[in-house]
Amino acid sequence: MESPPVSAPVDTTWFTHDRFGMFVHWGLYALPARHEWVKNREKLTDEQYQVYFDHFDPDRYDPAEWARTARAAGMRYVVLTTKHHDGFCLWDSTLTDYQVTRTPYGRDLLGPFVDACRAEGLKVGFYYSLIDWHHPSFPVDGTHPRRDDAAYIEAAADRDIRVYQEYLHGQVRELLTSYGTIDYLFFDFSYADRDEWWGGKGPDDWDSRALLDLVRELQPGILVNDRTGLPGDFVTPEQYQPAGPMSAGGRPVVWEACQTLNGSWGYDRDNLDDKSADLLVRMLVDGVSKDGNLLLNVGPTGRGDIDPGARAVLADIGRWMDLHERSVRGCGPASYTPPPDCRYTRRGDRLYLHLFSWPLSHVHLPGLAGRVRYAQLLNDASEIVRVRTDPDLPAHNARMGGQPADTLTLELPVRRPDALVPVIELFLTPSA
Numbered sequence: 001m002e003s004p005p006v007s008a009p010v011d012t013t014w015f016t017h018d019r020f021g022m023f024v025h026w027g028l029y030a031l032p033a034r035h036e037w038v039k040n041r042e043k044l045t046d047e048q049y050q051v052y053f054d055h056f057d058p059d060r061y062d063p064a065e066w067a068r069t070a071r072a073a074g075m076r077y078v079v080l081t082t083k084h085h086d087g088f089c090l091w092d093s094t095l096t097d098y099q100v101t102r103t104p105y106g107r108d109l110l111g112p113f114v115d116a117c118r119a120e121g122l123k124v125g126f127y128y129s130l131i132d133w134h135h136p137s138f139p140v141d142g143t144h145p146r147r148d149d150a151a152y153i154e155a156a157a158d159r160d161i162r163v164y165q166e167y168l169h170g171q172v173r174e175l176l177t178s179y180g181t182i183d184y185l186f187f188d189f190s191y192a193d194r195d196e197w198w199g200g201k202g203p204d205d206w207d208s209r210a211l212l213d214l215v216r217e218l219q220p221g222i223l224v225n226d227r228t229g230l231p232g233d234f235v236t237p238e239q240y241q242p243a244g245p246m247s248a249g250g251r252p253v254v255w256e257a258c259q260t261l262n263g264s265w266g267y268d269r270d271n272l273d274d275k276s277a278d279l280l281v282r283m284l285v286d287g288v289s290k291d292g293n294l295l296l297n298v299g300p301t302g303r304g305d306i307d308p309g310a311r312a313v314l315a316d317i318g319r320w321m322d323l324h325e326r327s328v329r330g331c332g333p334a335s336y337t338p339p340p341d342c343r344y345t346r347r348g349d350r351l352y353l354h355l356f357s358w359p360l361s362h363v364h365l366p367g368l369a370g371r372v373r374y375a376q377l378l379n380d381a382s383e384i385v386r387v388r389t390d391p392d393l394p395a396h397n398a399r400m401g402g403q404p405a406d407t408l409t410l411e412l413p414v415r416r417p418d419a420l421v422p423v424i425e426l427f428l429t430p431s432a
């Protein structure tokens with residue numbers, strides 16, 4: 001039986017308006033710098049992993065700089081990993097010593113982060129891992145770094161998930177009572193259906209019903225994701241672009257794709273799978289055209305910097321956003337079918353045609369004849385001339401012809417505008 005959504009529905013207006021946020025994966029795994037699952041992948045013991053705790057000293061941590069970087073890229077909210085699967089906490093939790101104030105750095109990281117976001121006018125989000133590979137009462141399963149160690153498993157046989165549950169609920173209480181208003185919470189993740197992970201863990205293990213009630217009680221307006229195993233306020237496709245608007249039980253749902261710059265969430269020094277800035281802009285636009293958000297990740301280094309490659313790609317995205325923001329912010333899908341290699345977004349009487357590839361001289365827009373008052377390139381407000389081809393005349397020599405009667409044709413400059421994704425702004429007639 002499907003559970004009802006997290007108590008009363010909350011207002012998601014800011015979220016579906018803002019459309020673009022920054023995910024920050026940061027913790028001890030920034031030091032090995034080979035993926036945030038390194039403890040799992042390399043089956044490291046707590047003792048082996050301890051070296052990163054003992055050397056955690058991000059001397060260049062400057063959350064104001066992160067917040068400025070996010071805003072300049074056109075992002076309007078930031079979500080930080082307060083605790084990842086390795087169990088390390090970025091705040092001064094009273095419930096564990098496995099936290100930042102016990103490292104050489106010795107100070108809370110979360111308070112300054114929250115203040116920096118607010119100062120930059122950004123909404124604040126927390127990520128919290130339900131999985132915990134450090135906690136002594138977290139029952140060992142197939143995701144655990146020690147999953148192949150028979151002696152360890154035997155010694156852990158009587159671990160009681162209820163003890164861990166209490167810790168988990170207690171930490172969430174700390175997070176949601178110590179830093180003022182928190183706008184967004186990303187729990188990660190449930191996997192009760194995963195046989196290869198020994199049956200996994202899910203809502204019964206986390207006591208998700210009580211957890212979600214607690215979250216709402218402490219932060220009535222907060223948006224919570226769907227990874228506790230119970231429905232939340234939005235769904236979270238990860239590392240893929242949905243084929244269309246998302247729905248559950250036949251009803252549209254609010255969604256946000258979380259995406260990496262290079263396939264890894266944590267800082268991954270030798271990774272070469274960088275996505276280009278134009279691909280990332282296309283992903284943002286593609287999502288908005290399907291009524292979704294983009295949460296784009298950075299994995300700062302062990303010293304606390306967003307690395308130069310990530311900064312460069314975010315700066316490129318920011319240059320595009322500077323000129324094209326109004327084609328994504330506050331926009332959603334349109335009911336018209338776009339031409340090949342294009343996406344439409346819409347806000348009120350504005351229809352935005354995003355051209356993922358630049359055609360020769362013309363683009364044909366089915367269904368838009370008589371529905372457009374004016375058209376311009378968005379980057380420089382230069383007019384785009386509208387023509388109608390005669391549907392009764394076939395294409396011949398220099399005559400285009402042959403387009404259906406309801407098609408509007410636009411004349412394009414041969415030279416592609418210098419923008420990662422060129423956008424044409426169409427002013428629709430009142431009836432369109």
Ligand code: GLC
Nearest residue numbers: 025036037188189238258265
């Ligand atoms: C996954 C991974 C994790 C990452 C998250 C982001 O569930 O386990 O490392 O934090 O996705 O959505």
